[in-house]
Amino acid sequence: MHVLDKFRFCPVCGSKRFIENNEKSKHCEDCGFTYYLNPSAAVAAFIHNSKGELLVVRRKKDPARGTLDLPGGFTDIGETIEETVRREVMEETRLTVSHLTLVDSIPNRYVYSGFCVPTLDFFFACEVEDTTLLQANDDADEALWLSLDQLQAEDFGLESIRKAVERYIKRKKEK
Ligand SMILES: [Zn+2]
Numbered sequence: 001m002h003v004l005d006k007f008r009f010c011p012v013c014g015s016k017r018f019i020e021n022n023e024k025s026k027h028c029e030d031c032g033f034t035y036y037l038n039p040s041a042a043v044a045a046f047i048h049n050s051k052g053e054l055l056v057v058r059r060k061k062d063p064a065r066g067t068l069d070l071p072g073g074f075t076d077i078g079e080t081i082e083e084t085v086r087r088e089v090m091e092e093t094r095l096t097v098s099h100l101t102l103v104d105s106i107p108n109r110y111v112y113s114g115f116c117v118p119t120l121d122f123f124f125a126c127e128v129e130d131t132t133l134l135q136a137n138d139d140a141d142e143a144l145w146l147s148l149d150q151l152q153a154e155d156f157g158l159e160s161i162r163k164a165v166e167r168y169i170k171r172k173k174e175k
Pocket residue numbers: 010011012013014015028029030031032033
């Protein structure tokens with residue numbers, strides 16, 4: 001199925017002749033408008049406390065409501081990827097990121113409102129100022145610290161997050 005299958009009419013002139021141009025775009029044969037769908041940028045954070053436990057949150061909303069997740073979310077228009085990390089971590093956990101390093105990136109598909117949004121998820125190792133200020137907020141139903149032994153990749157509902165957690169567990173166990 002084409003990524004723009006749900007876009008049946010030209011959004012400029014309303015023509016039905018809004019046809020597949022290539023794998024990621026559609027073109028209007030009446031007014032000439034062409035629309036490309038590129039991945040949306042999203043972030044997720046690996047944050048530890050002084051005991052080396054990993055911070056995870058429980059998803060309040062669909063998709064994958066009730067499953068575990070890493071703090072994170074979508075980049076807003078005009079925002080840098082670093083600003084996204086700092087904002088999302090603050091919104092979901094009330095923690096202030098003091099330092100961040102890119103550790104992984106994984107393409108994903110995120111179904112929202114019946115539409116499959118292609119994403120590119122960036123994973124950052126983050127240091128935070130004071131972990132005792134932790135408080136679940138916004139899209140996070142609860143926030144908890146898990147030791148490496150308690151971490152199970154299959155508890156994470158979103159595919160790219162599950163894959164990143166699997167890679168994280170593997171890296172930690174190799175050390
Ligand atoms: Zn048109």
